[in-house]
Amino acid sequence: MNDSRPIRAKSGTNHEGTSAHNRRVMIDALRINGALSRADLARATRLTKQTVSNIIEELERDGLVSSQEAVRRGRGQPSTPYGLVPEGAFAIGLQIDRHVTRAVAVNLVGSVLVRDEAGLPPGGPSNGTKVVLDLVAGVRSKLAGIVQQSEKRLVGLGAAMPGPFGVAGSGDDPWMMEAWQKFPLLETLTAGTGLDVGLQNDAAAAATAERMVGAAHGLDHAVCLFVGYGIGAGLILNGELYRGTNGNAGEIGMALLFADGKSTPLEHRASLASLYQHLSVDPADPHLHAHINDLALRGDQSIHAWVEAAAVDLRWSIHLIETLFDPQTVILCGSAPEALVNKLIAAIGPLLPSIAERRGRTLPRLQPGMADPWSVALGAAAGPISRAFDPRFAAILKDSLQS
Amino acid sequence: MNDSRPIRAKSGTNHEGTSAHNRRVMIDALRINGALSRADLARATRLTKQTVSNIIEELERDGLVSSQEAVRRGRGQPSTPYGLVPEGAFAIGLQIDRHVTRAVAVNLVGSVLVRDEAGLPPGGPSNGTKVVLDLVAGVRSKLAGIVQQSEKRLVGLGAAMPGPFGVAGSGDDPWMMEAWQKFPLLETLTAGTGLDVGLQNDAAAAATAERMVGAAHGLDHAVCLFVGYGIGAGLILNGELYRGTNGNAGEIGMALLFADGKSTPLEHRASLASLYQHLSVDPADPHLHAHINDLALRGDQSIHAWVEAAAVDLRWSIHLIETLFDPQTVILCGSAPEALVNKLIAAIGPLLPSIAERRGRTLPRLQPGMADPWSVALGAAAGPISRAFDPRFAAILKDSLQS
DNA sequence: CTCATTAAGTCAAGTGTCTTGACTTATTAC
DNA sequence: GTAATAAGTCAAGACACTTGACTTAATGAG
Numbered sequence: 001m002n003d004s005r006p007i008r009a010k011s012g013t014n015h016e017g018t019s020a021h022n023r024r025v026m027i028d029a030l031r032i033n034g035a036l037s038r039a040d041l042a043r044a045t046r047l048t049k050q051t052v053s054n055i056i057e058e059l060e061r062d063g064l065v066s067s068q069e070a071v072r073r074g075r076g077q078p079s080t081p082y083g084l085v086p087e088g089a090f091a092i093g094l095q096i097d098r099h100v101t102r103a104v105a106v107n108l109v110g111s112v113l114v115r116d117e118a119g120l121p122p123g124g125p126s127n128g129t130k131v132v133l134d135l136v137a138g139v140r141s142k143l144a145g146i147v148q149q150s151e152k153r154l155v156g157l158g159a160a161m162p163g164p165f166g167v168a169g170s171g172d173d174p175w176m177m178e179a180w181q182k183f184p185l186l187e188t189l190t191a192g193t194g195l196d197v198g199l200q201n202d203a204a205a206a207a208t209a210e211r212m213v214g215a216a217h218g219l220d221h222a223v224c225l226f227v228g229y230g231i232g233a234g235l236i237l238n239g240e241l242y243r244g245t246n247g248n249a250g251e252i253g254m255a256l257l258f259a260d261g262k263s264t265p266l267e268h269r270a271s272l273a274s275l276y277q278h279l280s281v282d283p284a285d286p287h288l289h290a291h292i293n294d295l296a297l298r299g300d301q302s303i304h305a306w307v308e309a310a311a312v313d314l315r316w317s318i319h320l321i322e323t324l325f326d327p328q329t330v331i332l333c334g335s336a337p338e339a340l341v342n343k344l345i346a347a348i349g350p351l352l353p354s355i356a357e358r359r360g361r362t363l364p365r366l367q368p369g370m371a372d373p374w375s376v377a378l379g380a381a382a383g384p385i386s387r388a389f390d391p392r393f394a395a396i397l398k399d400s401l402q403s
Numbered sequence: 404m405n406d407s408r409p410i411r412a413k414s415g416t417n418h419e420g421t422s423a424h425n426r427r428v429m430i431d432a433l434r435i436n437g438a439l440s441r442a443d444l445a446r447a448t449r450l451t452k453q454t455v456s457n458i459i460e461e462l463e464r465d466g467l468v469s470s471q472e473a474v475r476r477g478r479g480q481p482s483t484p485y486g487l488v489p490e491g492a493f494a495i496g497l498q499i500d501r502h503v504t505r506a507v508a509v510n511l512v513g514s515v516l517v518r519d520e521a522g523l524p525p526g527g528p529s530n531g532t533k534v535v536l537d538l539v540a541g542v543r544s545k546l547a548g549i550v551q552q553s554e555k556r557l558v559g560l561g562a563a564m565p566g567p568f569g570v571a572g573s574g575d576d577p578w579m580m581e582a583w584q585k586f587p588l589l590e591t592l593t594a595g596t597g598l599d600v601g602l603q604n605d606a607a608a609a610a611t612a613e614r615m616v617g618a619a620h621g622l623d624h625a626v627c628l629f630v631g632y633g634i635g636a637g638l639i640l641n642g643e644l645y646r647g648t649n650g651n652a653g654e655i656g657m658a659l660l661f662a663d664g665k666s667t668p669l670e671h672r673a674s675l676a677s678l679y680q681h682l683s684v685d686p687a688d689p690h691l692h693a694h695i696n697d698l699a700l701r702g703d704q705s706i707h708a709w710v711e712a713a714a715v716d717l718r719w720s721i722h723l724i725e726t727l728f729d730p731q732t733v734i735l736c737g738s739a740p741e742a743l744v745n746k747l748i749a750a751i752g753p754l755l756p757s758i759a760e761r762r763g764r765t766l767p768r769l770q771p772g773m774a775d776p777w778s779v780a781l782g783a784a785a786g787p788i789s790r791a792f793d794p795r796f797a798a799i800l801k802d803s804l805q806s
Numbered sequence: 807c808t809c810a811t812t813a814a815g816t817c818a819a820g821t822g823t824c825t826t827g828a829c830t831t832a833t834t835a836c
Numbered sequence: 837g838t839a840a841t842a843a844g845t846c847a848a849g850a851c852a853c854t855t856g857a858c859t860t861a862a863t864g865a866g
Contacts, residue, residue: 007439008621009432009447010642010794012425012454014824015418015851021799022415022853029412036410039814044412046801049815051415051853075863076813164758218411221648233727238796239413242640244729245624248758254726256719256755258661263719316659316666323657324636324727326647352659355567355651391413393641393796396424398449417853418822425824442843452844454824473832479842480832 011397019055020401022047024391026055027064030084031109032218035068037079056082063153064088064108084108089153089388090143092195093381094136095202096120096161096180097335098229099284101128103135104374105143105150106381108389110213114142115374119286124179125188133192140193156196156384157189160376162230163201164248198383200241202226203250205379206333206370207234208241212382214331215367221327224369225252225317227334227341228376229283231271233321240392241383252317266317270310272336278306289373293337303340311347318348318366322356330356333369341371414800422458423804425450427794429458430467433487434512435621438471440482459485466556467491467511487511492556492791493546495598496784497539498605499523499564499583500738501632502687504531506538507777508546508553509784511792513616517545518777522689527582528591536595543596559599559787560592563779565633566604567651601786603644605629606653608782609736609773610637611644615785617734618770624730627772628655628720630737630744631779632686634674636724643795644786655720669720673713675739681709692776696740706743714750721751721769725759733759736772744774 025045030036036044042052059065059082066085070078089108095101098120105114118135121127136157143150165181189197200208203226207216216222216236224234233250235242242249253267268274275292276283279302285291295303318330332348334341345368356365370378394400428448433439439447445455462468462485469488473481492511498504501523508517521538524530539560546553568584592600603611606629610619619625619639627637636653638645645652656670671677678695679686682705688694698706721733735751737744748771759768773781797803 007432007436007443007447009435009444010428012428012448012450012824013421013799014450015421015853016824018416018418018421018823019852025413025415029410032412033410037814040410041412044410045415047415047417048854050817050855053815054852070814070861072862074813075811075861077815077859077861079814167758167761237640237645240641245731246729246758246761249727249729251726251729251758254758255723258719316661320658320723323654324652326649326652326654328648355570355649355654355657358570358649393799396416396796396799415853418824419853422823440843451825453826453846456844457823473843475833477842478832478834478840480830480844482843 011399013396013398016401017396017398021391021396022051022055023059024389024395026052026059027084027389028391030065030082035081035083037081039079062088086111087147087153089155089385090147090150091155091381091384092136092139092143092157093205093377093379093383094132094157094159094189095205095377095380096128096132096159096185097202097376100286101132101135102374102377103139104377104381105139106378106385108385110209110378110382110385112374112378113146114139115377116142125183125185128180129188129192133189136189136193154195155388156198157193158205158380158383159185159189159197159199160202160205160380160383161185161199162228163203163232164251164254165199165201166246167248196384198387200243200247200380200383201232201251202228202335202376202379203232203234204241204243205234205376205383207236207331207379208382208386209375209379210234210331210333210369211236211241212386213378214333215329215369216331219328221325222329222331223250223321223325223327224331224333225314225321227271227314227332227336227344229272229335230267231317235325236327237325240390241386252321255317255320257313257316266313270313270317274310275303275306278302289337293339296337296339296343303343307340307343307347311344314344315348315352319352319354322354322365326355329363329367330365331367331369333375334371335373335376336371338371341368414802416799416801419804420799420801424794424799425454425458426462427792427798429455429462430487430792431794433468433485438484438486440484442482465491489514490550490556492558492788493550493553494558494784494787495539495542495546495560496608496780496782496786497535497560497562497592498608498780498783499531499535499562499588500605500779503689504535504538505777505780506542507780507784508542509781509788511788513612513781513785513788515777515781516549517542518780519545528586528588531583532591532595536592539592539596557598558791559601560596561608561783561786562588562592562600562602563605563608563783563786564588564602565631566606566635567654567657568602568604569649570651599787601790603646603650603783603786604635604654605631605738605779605782606635606637607644607646608637608779608786610639610734610782611785611789612778612782613637613734613736613772614639614644615789616781617736618732618772619734622731624728625732625734626653626724626728626730627734627736628717628724630674630717630735630739630747632675632738633670634720638728639730640728643793644789655724658720658723660716660719669716673716673720677713678706678709681705692740696742699740699742699746706746710743710746710750714747717747718751718755722755722757725757725768729758732766732770733768734770734772736778737774738776738779739774741774744771
């Protein structure tokens, strides 16, 4: 009672933690490799055949995996491969952007089953909360109409919006969605849906999506450079999304570039916001995405000029990412129109020499990722799926075991 | 046999993994909080009193913890605190630098018991290997002379040298120790000492040291900006050193700065190498360290000019680190003379506005760390200690369990 | 065609580690 | 002096992985 400073310690673990981890490892292996037999799983995970059998049996009972037709592979008893059941789990993903909000429902393997969007009225959360909650409710009930028992298998709601979170805010920056960023979104969504809610910035969501179904599938170290209205980096480190102390890791858009004696955030030079300014168009125009795509396809000169300028900064960004994170690969993705992303990738090459240039590379240094207005919502939905099923240190610890 | 593509999967775990983790959690808690009673440990780790008792008993048998005098804390039976036994384990740390090699022996709590250094002859590993092995052998036998049974409690040898590792090499860069970097140092040291050997770059080693006994003690997210002959960042992410795909994460010295229309690596502008060039002194001079310290203390004009210039770049680096890693704190350390580091810290402030500027901060954004020629060797030694005793995801997995 | 070989998968007992709940010990508060 | 409180132990129990023998089902060699 006297000198009771709080004691800091990591949580211990027990049998349940072990079991939870092993279940996740199985699911992860099936996700990465496709269907595998129990014997394959035992070899790959270093567990015994018996243990694998028990866990697979349990996963099958839970409707997460199912057996496929036996395959003969030479001598010996044929093996029975088990694969993930797509309908084994669902999650809702929600993207809150400047002028629009999007929601999707995805299944265990990351297929989008339902998608819907709505315009966001000006005025921030006070006007937008209802729109957002209605959108989520709509997607949720459509999902329930498509698949039976979806509610029982709904692992959570993932939200994504531009970062950074919880920062004092520079006030004068018209590109910050400060009202939403300050708003207790997590609490509101939890109260409004009754679901387990998570929140990431949009670059992190894009990275989560790439890891589940895209170019980072099965990789342990990958960075997604996300070009959207702003620009950010989603970090997959040691096989998990890295969030930093306050969920703001990877906010590369705020990195400062020096030119002409003054410093400018990367975001002001290479992002859709900078493109819109360059083109003097209205960011709120709902047809803007298609319009820009058209311009890019047509080889518009103004677009070209912006691409060339942005490519210089992106080339530098990729070099910086390689230098600081030493990833297996860098993935360029965005909510930008696909034609624009393609032009950017073409303009970025060749990359600057870096420590990523080494003999024996198997992956390209830079890969294209998803460039789809829905990829952030997909990534948002991938968050809860990943939290529930991917192997993670935190999932082993006693203080995170649920039932 | 037919389509046997390798199956990728994470390793499963079992009872031993659980037990190993819980042991590590106890040791970690005692390291962070000092001596704790079993009841304290049970509450902090969420394990039961009984489990804690068993583990503590085992750790005591192994000579890693010992009981202290009972303390009365109000009503109830007095508690018996247990603390780490410094002599419970030892490790050797080895630093290989441009002109010198240093070795230290440290104990479980990071106290340096033996230190020794030797000049490195030119010619790289072919001439230097024997010097290095002799130095390690000398420190090892001196340790054996000071403490009994030290060999049995020696958990490994940690080596540190400037990175990057395994890179093609730009050939024309006189600041790269390419011969050593290409040399199979790990294998040579393993063969030459029979110990478990680890290798990190010097910034990573500095971070490891700061985490064990310095400003990053007990922190889960901290970045050490290391100013030495080169400049690098040691990354503590999620409570562990982050190495990246090839052990090259954090090589911020290679980040490119644009000025006057051309790009320059940070390392060429803010590092001891740049200072030596600025002062036109011989980097191989053994008295250089003391000399520079003197100059700094005396307020030398040439030093001052370099400090002012370097501070601009370091301020930018710190902003970049905060932006990309979102750490709890940034620690400035180095093998630079302490007076110089102090001048740098003074010149760096005030920091640039960043996402690290938030209400409710408890730690300063920038803290001074160790500035001691021996800190890299200490960090190198801290590597094996950390690998052996700190809670880590990898330590739970079956494929890393030894006996 | 037969049978040894190979490999997948099951069975049942065994083991290790954490958990549970009652109990003992030691101190303070009233 | 006694009740309350907290640390720590004891012994049985539960859980999840392991072990080794066994069953099943295919191939390949003679």
